[in-house]
């Protein structure tokens with residue numbers, strides 16, 4: 001999305017908006033980003049994350065529900081680069097990322113729980129274009145996700 005509205009202003013205007021529990025850290029090169037959500041559910045395997053970031057992002061935000069696993073990284077510098085090349089605004093990972101110096105250099109928003117040096121498994125598993133629930137919210141396909149220095153806020157899809 002082109003115009004930026006702070007999450008604080010959005011929260012004031014929409015007191016019922018969902019806000020993720022503030023447990024996410026900024027690993028990206030872009031502190032502020034927003035867009036329609038595309039969500040995946042995976043479990044310590046990231047081929048679905050890779051293949052999704054290799055498709056056109058159309059300015060959307062990829063939400064990866066990794067179940068909060070702190071055992072391995074679901075996104076690194078190579079996948080982040082695919083995200084940039086294919087027009088994704090950012091990636092939110094309910095799990096870990098790696099290559100954090102590389103991610104920081106990308107024009108891509110990245111939020112995740114933590115960094116982890118170990119790569120994930122390579123099993124082609126998971127679910128795409130689903131609703132995901134974590135950090136106290138449910139994110140449905142095409143919901144609007146707004147991310148800045150103050151947090152992550154979700155508004156319902158505009159029809």
Ligand SMILES: O=C([O-])CC(=O)C(=O)O
Pocket residue numbers: 046073074075076077078079080098099119120
């Ligand atoms: O390939 C992976 O599993 C994650 C990674 O390190 C990268 O994206 O560069």
